[in-house]
Amino acid sequence: MPGDGFEQFVRVRYTELLHTAYLLTGSPPAAEDLVQTCLLKIMPRFERIAEPMPYLRRAMVNQRTSWWRALRRELLSPEPPDDARPDPTGAFAERSALVAELARLPERMRAVLVLRYWEDLSEAETAEALGCSVGTVKSQASRGLARLRVLLESGDAQRSER
Template identity: 40%
Template sequence: MKPEAEAEYREFVSARLDQLGRFAFLLCRDWHRAEDAVQKGLVKLYLHWDKTTIKSPDAYVRQVIVNVVREEARRHWFKRERSSDRLPERHHPDPGEAGSERLTMLDALSRLPKRQRIAVVLRIWEDLSVEQTAEIMACSPGTVKSQTARGLQTLRGLLSETIPEEVTT
């Protein structure tokens, strides 16, 4: 890779690494799996960085992260962990420190079907357009709209079960 392309790639990664990590965490609810998914996405992006086939690096890396999270969920191969005497360093805030409302929302989000969860995370948390989300999910804009609507409806139902009535009114 040319030095100027390498510098552009490094700048892209430093500007978006935390955001991509949060995105991956919302999809899989595990910081370590999220870091692995982001790393795989960034490696794949690096391999294609100087090629003209990538129109939007953001959309490309997010699509790779979504695919990695889906594939790992299907395979269940992530359980191949090695034990160690040392605990890993914590680079991210513990989601348990964020408050009960956030935990309730994350729990409800994790109970959504995969495609609905991906659509809601991309559209609501990441604030992407329908077209950008469709590109990442490799589906039509209509599918994005329906999956987002169903996901939000399901979230409302899940949250109404866990939040007391006097709080919601």
């Protein structure tokens, strides 16, 4: 049975894990499922895991990839996981557009961008979490950011034409 350490970890880190999972899945219910699935998997051996956050990030990426392969389709929603409040600055619309376009990227590219820029991991930490080289992280991040720029610019052009 997990000890107080696991319960404390979940209390402190659950929201952070949920945000990362949302960016990986694009769906609030899928994000909750992803976090809970991964937490259940590590619960019995939590006390033996030296660094639980990197371990969980990698577990979430791997689990998401497994689900994607099994389903062969994505369940995505442009809504963020937290409550939408009126946003006079337009940041909500920008965030929704970014998340929607992020969801259109290939799994590996999305994972690199989420871990590198949302989680603010270094290139080496991202490479370790994904089990790839630093060069792969650099190239995937560069290509992913370039593709996001194109997608966001074309989305802006489409929205302005309406």
